[in-house]
Every structure is written in C-alpha cells, then in structure tokens.
Amino acid sequence: MSIMPLRMAEIVSKATIRDVARTAGVSVGSVSRALNGGKNVSVRVARDVAAAAEKLGYQPDFQARSLRTRTTGMVGCLVSDVANPLYASIVQAAEARLREAGLLMVVANTANDPARERAMVAAFRGRRLDGMLVAPGSDENDRAWRELAAGGAPVVILDRDVPHEEDRPWPAVLVDHREGARTATRYLIGLGHRRIALLTPGARMRPGRERIAGFKAAFAEADIDPTGALVCLQESSMDFAQGDALALLRRSQRPTAIIALGTRILAGALRAARDLGLSVPRDLSVISVGDTDLAAVHTPAITALRWSLEDVGRAAAELLLQRLRGTGEGQSRALLPVDLVLRESCVPPTAK
Amino acid sequence: MSIMPLRMAEIVSKATIRDVARTAGVSVGSVSRALNGGKNVSVRVARDVAAAAEKLGYQPDFQARSLRTRTTGMVGCLVSDVANPLYASIVQAAEARLREAGLLMVVANTANDPARERAMVAAFRGRRLDGMLVAPGSDENDRAWRELAAGGAPVVILDRDVPHEEDRPWPAVLVDHREGARTATRYLIGLGHRRIALLTPGARMRPGRERIAGFKAAFAEADIDPTGALVCLQESSMDFAQGDALALLRRSQRPTAIIALGTRILAGALRAARDLGLSVPRDLSVISVGDTDLAAVHTPAITALRWSLEDVGRAAAELLLQRLRGTGEGQSRALLPVDLVLRESCVPPTAK
DNA sequence: GGTTGAATTGGAAACGTTTCCACATTGCGG
DNA sequence: CCGCAATGTGGAAACGTTTCCAATTCAACC
Known part of the structure; x- marks a missing residue:
C-alpha cells in the first residue's frame, strides 16, 4: 500500500504518441496509423507499436485528437430538469444508447429559461459537441432555435414542435x-x-x-x-x-x-x-x-x-447517431404511441 | 426566411483568433491577452480587439484552449442510474452549481457494474475532465477506486465509504x-x-x-x-x-x-x-x-x-469546486442530517 | 539627455493528435 | 532488366489556443 502513490504517479503517465513512436522505433505518423487506421501498416510496425503502447500504458489524448479531427465524441442533452422523472428516464435511456456507441453525454438543465437555453447551446457549440438532444422550454423561442440550427452539429428535438423551414423539419421524437x-x-x-x-x-x-x-x-x-x-x-x-x-x-x-x-x-x-x-x-x-x-x-x-420514456430516449439517441454517421437520412421523425392502462380509479359518475 | 441558411452559414463562422488579430491589426498573442488576461494590454488594443471580436462574432474554441491549458471545463458524474429519483435530484443540484461556475457536466450510468465503472472512469480521464463526482456501486471494488485515484483529477464521493489510505480520506458528501x-x-x-x-x-x-x-x-x-x-x-x-x-x-x-x-x-x-x-x-x-x-x-x-438530495448535490459540487480551485483544502467531508417527518402511517400496534 | 525599469507588444514555441505529401521500397508484368 | 503501380514510411504541416521570451516603447528619474 505504501508504494501505491508512486505507481499511480506512473500510471498518470503523460506517455504521448511521440514516446510510443520512439520506443517502437517508428515515426509518429506510423503510430497513429497503426493505432487508428490499421490501413497501410506493415505487420512489423503494427506489432512493435502495439507492444510499445502497451508497455508505456499509452492513452491517446482526446483533446488533441478533437482539435485535429473536429469531433469530440460527446453530445449534449438539454432539458428543463433532469430531476423530473419524465426527463430522467429519457436521459437515462439516451445515455445508455450513446455510451454503447462510445459517446459521452453532457447534460444541462434549463429550467425553461430561454436565456439559459441559448447560453447552453452556445456552450455546447463552443465545446464543439458532436450533436445534441434538446427539449426546448417553449415552441416559440425563435431566437433559440435559430441558434440551434447555426451550429452545424445535428440536433434531435424531444417531443416539441420547433418551427422549421418548409422542407426541413427537425429530426424529432414525438409522443402521440x-x-x-x-x-x-x-x-x-x-x-x-x-x-x-x-x-x-x-x-x-x-x-x-x-x-x-x-x-x-x-x-x-x-x-x-x-x-x-x-x-x-x-x-x-x-x-x-x-x-x-x-x-x-x-x-x-x-x-x-x-x-x-x-x-x-x-x-x-x-x-x-x-x-x-x-x-x-x-x-x-x-x-x-x-x-x-x-x-x-x-x-x-x-x-x-x-408511453415509454425509454423508447423516447432510445429513439432520440438512434436518430442522432444516424445523423452523426451520416448514413442515409433514414427516418427523420418518430411518433411513439400512448396506451391507456386501465386500473381502479375510474367509474361511472354517481347520478346527482 | 429564404436567406436564413446563408446567414447561419456565416454565423457558424470559423472566425479564429488569427482573424481577430488581423482585423484588429494586432498579434494573436495580444488578442489572447486582451480577451482573457486583461493584464498588460493597452486600452487601444483592448478596444480594437473587442471590436474585432464582436464584428466577427468570434467564439473561442474550447478544444484548442483545452489542449494548451490542460483543463476542459467539464466534470464527470458517475452514478448507477440517473433515472433513480435519489440520484436525479443530486445530479440536478450538482449540475446547477457547476454551471454557475461555468462548468459542464458529463453524466454516465454504471448500473452498478464495476467493469462499466472502470470504463467510464477511463473515458473521463481520457477526455481529461477536470474532476468527477462518483457514487461507486460498491464500497469494495478495489481496482476501481485505485483507478479513480490515478487520474490526478479531484474526485468527490457521493454517500459511499471508499477505502482510502490512512491519512487521506476521499472528499465525500455523506448522509447520516x-x-x-x-x-x-x-x-x-x-x-x-x-x-x-x-x-x-x-x-x-x-x-x-x-x-x-x-x-x-x-x-x-x-x-x-x-x-x-x-x-x-x-x-x-x-x-x-x-x-x-x-x-x-x-x-x-x-x-x-x-x-x-x-x-x-x-x-x-x-x-x-x-x-x-x-x-x-x-x-x-x-x-x-x-x-x-x-x-x-x-x-x-x-x-x-x-434528507435533502439537493444539499447532497450542491455540497458535492462545492467540494469539487474547492479542489479545482485549489483554494485551501477546506472541509473535506460533509455529513448531512436526516429528519423524521411525521405523518399518518404509524400508530401503536394493535394488541394481538 | 541618458539610464533604468516597467509596461506592452509581436513572434514563435508549445500542447498531442491526424493527415497530407513525398519518398522508398517492394513485387510484378512486360 | 526496366519501368510502374502498389504499399509502407517518415517528416512536416495543420488544428486554435496560451504562454514564454525577447524586443520595443514609454515615462520618469537622475
């Protein structure tokens, strides 16, 4: 237990791609290719790089990668209040699906405050999040939705009717x-x-x-x-x-x-x-x-x-993933059904 | 409405700090100082830079900044299930406090699966999140907590007893x-x-x-x-x-x-x-x-x-902010009280 | 008026990746 | 045996910041 702190300090290891390149005896470019592309790398290089990376405990730095690739592996989720069970389950299900796809989810509560909504959209965009799931606090907040659109990153709307230009409705998951x-x-x-x-x-x-x-x-x-x-x-x-x-x-x-x-x-x-x-x-x-x-x-x-909140979250995540992958526009809207579950709280009114 | 797409394309604006520098007629270094430090910039430069930034709608790129400053302005939150009302309110309150401080919050659900916990901790660390709020699914998951510690980023524990080395208990928010x-x-x-x-x-x-x-x-x-x-x-x-x-x-x-x-x-x-x-x-x-x-x-x-879930979330955020700012270690643990709210569901047992 | 020191400023070097490009090296068909 | 395409490889240029350093200005003080 006493040597633990030292070992940990080692693990924190700033091992960079350059270190891997050096110990593997190849160039950084080759390391990058070996670790990501897999294309155009000889077996020797692949082996040596893998060994070196393993030995050094190399962990690529997402920040640096993001800077270069313009993609962050994160999506935002904007709802009025994650503590509201209605949203909590949606968020939960969406996160599950996104995590499967290797994405992290950033959440923010807007309390239905348009100013805060705009601020968070701006923050998401500034952080270059890859996309966002949004349940605007109002369908009329004109300025907010324009800014939404401005990002370039795909947006999926949660159970709202956000004004859109004629031919391009927002991708959305709606409940009937x-x-x-x-x-x-x-x-x-x-x-x-x-x-x-x-x-x-x-x-x-x-x-x-x-x-x-x-x-x-x-x-x-x-x-x-x-x-x-x-x-x-x-x-x-x-x-x-x-x-x-x-x-x-x-x-x-x-x-x-x-x-x-x-x-x-x-x-x-x-x-x-x-x-x-x-x-x-x-x-x-x-x-x-x-x-x-x-x-x-x-x-x-x-x-x-x-209605199934899990389905809402899952469908929203799916829609977003579709856009992110750019694989055929596919379905752009989902309309989920609502069922009536009969229990004991309804009877004919007493004659009066 | 028809010119909207164009304007939006403009707004997406890749306006970079270099552009601002050019239009302001100063160097990029000066722009950076003017926009952030505020220290050692003449009024003229400050004015020109502000004007140029405004004109170009310049939005700094957090990714690039992160790469340089080694800080992301994001913290992770790891709980078993955000849809559980117990956690939902905590997450909500913590997010509120963190947002106030300008931080974004990344959430992930672990379903109390140790493997997933470790994976998410690794993901958080790879993304260089500044800190994390964690409610481990078990107090005994040895390996997980070690990895927790390894990050270097501050961690606050939510209502758990995570094994620690003798003299350095984890910062934690506990409920009595x-x-x-x-x-x-x-x-x-x-x-x-x-x-x-x-x-x-x-x-x-x-x-x-x-x-x-x-x-x-x-x-x-x-x-x-x-x-x-x-x-x-x-x-x-x-x-x-x-x-x-x-x-x-x-x-x-x-x-x-x-x-x-x-x-x-x-x-x-x-x-x-x-x-x-x-x-x-x-x-x-x-x-x-x-x-x-x-x-x-x-x-x-x-x-x-x-007991107040909001207080748990708020206190956890506060503790984390303290660590992030490095301002005097301050309190390291909070123990929140539990009250008994008397209602109608308890009476003496019927003699039998 | 020269010297000094503080206040500003520009230029360039990081930060850690990915990706482009040019160059070797190979294998192969002619 | 000679190109020539295909394949691997290294080097360097991005990506957009911040921050260091050296250089310049400026005022003030002797």
Missing part, C-alpha cells in the same frame, strides 16, 4: 399525446362523465397543446356539451396544482373526472381531493397522464396513459 | 443514514412495536450498512428482544420487493411495522400490504426512507425519513 388524450377522454365519456377537467402544463409546448386538442376532439366527436370540457393550464408545481385543483373541485358544478399530468400535478390533485373528502373513484374519477410509481401504487391504483 | 434509521426505529419502538422489518438494498454500500447499524442500535439501546429486528436485504426492484414483502407479511409472526427505502421498495411493500388486505396504519405501520412524492401523497400519508 393527442391520441392518448383522446382515448382517455373518450373512455371517461363512455363511462358517462360529462364534466371532465384536463390538468396539464400550458399550451406553450407541444405535449400540452396536443393533449388539449385530443381532449376537445373527443368531446366533439361524442357530440356532447363541450362546456363540460374544462381545460386547466398548470405550472408543474405540486403546490400550485393543489391550489388550483381545490378551486376546481369546490365549484358548484364540479367535474366528475380529472385527467392530470402524472408528475407533480396528479399528486396535487389527489391531495386536493383528499382534503375535500372526495373519494376516488366514487366521487371523482382520475386518469394520470404518464404512468408513474405514484399512479401504479396509489390506493386505488390510478388508471393511466402510458 | 445511521442516525436517521435509529430515530425511525426508536420512534416505532416508542409506539410499542417490537417486530419491525427494515427493507433496504444490501449492505454492499454505505447507506444500507449505516441504516442497518442504526436500526440495530435502536433495538440495543431499548434493551428489547433483538430478534424482532428483521433486516431484509433487497435489490431495488419493485417486483422483487413486492415478492419479498409478501413473504414477510405472510409470516406467522409478521412484523407490525416496516421501514422501507422509499423508491421502488416502498411501492412494492405497499402493494404487498394492499394485496394481503392489510390496512396501513391499522395493521401495519410504515416509514419511508426518503421523502418521495409517493410517500407524501399516499393515503394515508407516509411518515418518512427526509
């Missing part, structure tokens, strides 16, 4: 929130509900917009009184959701069913219901948008719209 | 799981419970070990039958936890209280209880280790051990 919301709403209408509230973050972003569209579409196609379709835009904070949900459930004509985004908002809504003494599902049917632990384990178990 | 578990256990014992089960991931890692120690300490100090202290080691998978919990709760002498890690395991335990028709807290008192949404929103709300 519209169809999901429509299915859920149709299901509730089928159970007899006529006053249904949709609690979702604002229409600033695609998921919210699509959900609202699907929600309304279900009412329209059922040909019932559309004033029963209550859209409540939310910030994604639990406290706020709870306050809003309380107000909603105190109305004289309170909704008999709620569809709530399953992160913080669902929690707030359930708390509100509990605080008002409303029993789920007897007094209030509930559908979670997104299948979280909370939804699955809650008593009663909450019926939920489910 | 022992005291937390002891408090929780004491509380249950105080309520009258005598058979209590602790469901936590194995003793391979510090948090589990410490919790078990605290759990047993509470029994010891209460001077009651220690066979009532049931330690159930778990993998952190919900299904597995549920199966185990089922077996546990079916015992003839089933525990009257459970302390369960609040991620997947708590969910599994609650499901198991529900499946067996056991009511919380009447038939079973429950304490969650870690205060998650699930614990807070569950009906009944689950009493929980709480």
